[in-house]
Amino acid sequence: MATGPLRPLFNLNSTNHNRRFTVPPNHNRRFFTPPKPPTHATHQPPHPRRRNPNRTVRSRSTRSKKPNPNDVSETEPDESSCSEAPADPGTVYRFLYRMRGGLELDWMGLEILSIALPAALALAADPITSLVDTAYIGHLGSVELAGVGVSISVFNLVSKLFNVPLLNITTSFVAEEQATVDYGEKNSRSTFVAEGPTSSVEYQKKLLPSVSASLALAAGIGIAEAVFLSFGSSFVMNLMGIPIESPMRMPAEQFLSLRAFGAPPVVLALAAQGTFRGFKDTKTPLYAVIAGNLLNAILDPILIFLFGLGVGGAAISTVISEYVIAFILLWQLNAKVMLISPSFNGEKIVRYLKSGGLLIARTIAVLLTMTLSTSMAAREGPVPMAGHQICLQVWLAISLLNDALALAGQAILANFYAQGNYRQARHVIYKVLQIGFTSGLALAIILFLGFETISGIFTTDTDVLEITRSGVLILVGFISSLFLLAAAQTFGLAGVWTGLFLFMSLRVVAGFWRVRSKVGPWKLILSRTEMQVEEND
Numbered sequence: 001m002a003t004g005p006l007r008p009l010f011n012l013n014s015t016n017h018n019r020r021f022t023v024p025p026n027h028n029r030r031f032f033t034p035p036k037p038p039t040h041a042t043h044q045p046p047h048p049r050r051r052n053p054n055r056t057v058r059s060r061s062t063r064s065k066k067p068n069p070n071d072v073s074e075t076e077p078d079e080s081s082c083s084e085a086p087a088d089p090g091t092v093y094r095f096l097y098r099m100r101g102g103l104e105l106d107w108m109g110l111e112i113l114s115i116a117l118p119a120a121l122a123l124a125a126d127p128i129t130s131l132v133d134t135a136y137i138g139h140l141g142s143v144e145l146a147g148v149g150v151s152i153s154v155f156n157l158v159s160k161l162f163n164v165p166l167l168n169i170t171t172s173f174v175a176e177e178q179a180t181v182d183y184g185e186k187n188s189r190s191t192f193v194a195e196g197p198t199s200s201v202e203y204q205k206k207l208l209p210s211v212s213a214s215l216a217l218a219a220g221i222g223i224a225e226a227v228f229l230s231f232g233s234s235f236v237m238n239l240m241g242i243p244i245e246s247p248m249r250m251p252a253e254q255f256l257s258l259r260a261f262g263a264p265p266v267v268l269a270l271a272a273q274g275t276f277r278g279f280k281d282t283k284t285p286l287y288a289v290i291a292g293n294l295l296n297a298i299l300d301p302i303l304i305f306l307f308g309l310g311v312g313g314a315a316i317s318t319v320i321s322e323y324v325i326a327f328i329l330l331w332q333l334n335a336k337v338m339l340i341s342p343s344f345n346g347e348k349i350v351r352y353l354k355s356g357g358l359l360i361a362r363t364i365a366v367l368l369t370m371t372l373s374t375s376m377a378a379r380e381g382p383v384p385m386a387g388h389q390i391c392l393q394v395w396l397a398i399s400l401l402n403d404a405l406a407l408a409g410q411a412i413l414a415n416f417y418a419q420g421n422y423r424q425a426r427h428v429i430y431k432v433l434q435i436g437f438t439s440g441l442a443l444a445i446i447l448f449l450g451f452e453t454i455s456g457i458f459t460t461d462t463d464v465l466e467i468t469r470s471g472v473l474i475l476v477g478f479i480s481s482l483f484l485l486a487a488a489q490t491f492g493l494a495g496v497w498t499g500l501f502l503f504m505s506l507r508v509v510a511g512f513w514r515v516r517s518k519v520g521p522w523k524l525i526l527s528r529t530e531m532q533v534e535e536n537d
Contacts, residue, residue, distance in 0.1 A: 108431050112408045115282055120404030122273055122285035131393050132293070133314045136300045142386040142463070144311055146378065147242075147251035149389030153374035154236050154256060157367045158229055159263050162221050165359035166214065166267070167274040169352055173210035174278025211275050211333070212341035213349055218271035222264030229260030240375050248382055251311045258315035265319075265326035272329035275337070277407070284332050292325035383463045390455055398443050405436055 133152075138145045229236070233256045242249050273285045296317050303313030333339065370392075377388035409432035416424040447454075 106431075108412075108427055109435060112405065112412060112428075112431060112435060115280075115412070116404040116408035118282035118286045119277070119407050122282060122289050123404055123407075131397050132297050132300060133318055134389060134393050136304050137311060137314055138386070138390070140304070140310060143247045143382045144251045145389060146382040146385035147248040148255050148311060148314070149385055149392070150237070150240055150242060150248065150252045150374060150378050151256040151259065152389075152393075153371050154240065155229065155259055155263075157371045159225050159266055160367060161363060162360065163267055163270045164363050166218060166221070166352070167270045167277075168359060170210065170214040170271055170274030171277040173214070173351075174208060174275050177208045177210050206337045207341060208337050209341045211337050212339065213352060214271045214274065215268065215339060217349055217352055218267040219264065222267035225263035225267070226260045229263060230257050233257045233260070240371075241379050248378070248385070255311045255315045258312055259318060262319035262322040265322040269322070269326040269329050272326070272333050275333060276329075279336075285329060288325045288328035288332070291328060292321040295324055296321035394447070394454060398447070402436055402440060405432060405439065408432075 133148065134145065137148050233253045236256065237249060237252055242252060269288075276282065276284050299317035299320060300314055303309045303317050304311075307313060309316065330339065374385075374388065374392070378385045409428055413425055413428045416422075416428060
């Protein structure tokens with residue numbers, strides 16, 4: 001190694017405490033950080049380039065760029081503009097502030113509606129079937145209508161206890177595995193070769209273990225529900241407060257014991273619908289639902305009136321239509337995926353059960369409230385129960401529009417959330433709230449003005465119609481209902497419907513409180529939006 005005088009790394013000339021640094025040409029400037037020059041009260045170090053005091057931390061070129069379809073199409077105020085309100089505004093205030101412009105059907109609104117409308121009709125399979133049964137049975141008499149109303153409420157409680165969580169979880173898991181297939185995971189497809197005497201046909205199907213697990217779980221749940229409802233109908237009627245001597249007891253037990261055989265296809269159909277939703281296909285379930293409901297509408301008058309089966313005919317036609325819907329969905333699904341996975345194991349089932357725990361608890365709370373309202377109405381007698389049944393079925397049928405809107409928003413929101421696009425996620429929330437508020441207000445006006453005509457479709461009994469006319473005034477008569485509750489002799493259905501009103505109102509309050517808490521995903525969506533927008537600008 002050569003020796004000689006050491007060459008200094010820096011050549012320093014100090015004048016007025018300023019230093020000039022000379023860096024060797026081969027020195028890595030990227031990792032070179034010169035020491036800070038000394039400063040004192042009367043001296044400021046010179047800068048090679050003066051900073052603009054109005055310059056932001058991150059400066060970007062102001063040249064125009066091509067429009068991005070993922071950008072929000074309407075101008076949104078930033079967080080600072082909302083915080084300038086006289087009071088300290090919270091998340092609820094900002095929601096209302098951004099919804100001030102009303103409903104604007106931009107590309108986001110149209111995308112939400114394109115998913116929500118087919119999903120609404122597909123989800124309406126069972127309620128619409130019950131609505132058709134209610135319309136035909138109502139012409140048999142108020143006793144039969146009241147008994148069927150109790151049976152439908154019990155069936156919904158038992159059959160949907162796991163159905164709704166299974167539907168939502170299936171959608172998420174299938175969408176996740178579908179993304180894996182799209183990214184080219186190995187062993188994601190399985191090839192079958194069916195050889196005949198003269199030719200061979202090759203079929204390719206997707207291998208999605210979540211589909212097999214969902215269908216297996218649905219089959220087990222459906223069979224268990226059928227056994228319980230069929231053999232435990234008498235116990236359930238006692239639990240609902242309908243004694244043996246009640247005229248509603250026989251039609252209620254007859255309808256429930258026959259309708260129980262439709263539990264397996266109902267659960268299987270919902271699992272299949274969740275799979276199609278994971279594929280972002282809401283039209284195939286819609287076609288199956290339309291076919292099944294048309295068949296039910298045709299069979300109902302034939303079996304009820306022509307063959308004289310009465311309530312039993314309505315139950316049989318409903319069960320047949322439910323099997324047709326499940327068959328169509330499974331047939332179409334079999335063309336896309338393997339219904340029985342060769343690598344099936346119990347881990348997927350455990351994953352479904354773990355993920356559905358909170359959803360099952362939520363579903364239990366909702367269904368118990370609905371069932372309790374039906375039980376309280378049934379204790380008032382056949383005529384009040386018949387009126388309550390008409391109001392409840394109409395309400396549940398139209399509420400599916402908003403349920404489907406929530407499902408569409410959930411699917412789109414999850415997509416943007418996974419991409420880290422929190423600004424678009426917020427836009428989805430505001431747009432869903434806008435559409436939901438507008439559609440809810442429109443449905444309330446339609447029911448208020450036209451419910452008398454609608455209720456005439458289900459029955460011609462004047463006493464029952466009088467009950468339904470009082471039920472349509474739930475919204476405008478809430479304050480007067482509080483006065484009615486104070487009088488023991490008028491507790492009756494006024495208390496039942498007021499309880500349902502309070503139930504839905506508390507759900508709204510709880511939803512806004514959940515958003516306001518900024519816990520879980522809301523912490524990212526509501527707190528990091530402006531940061532993400534700044535980084536992408």
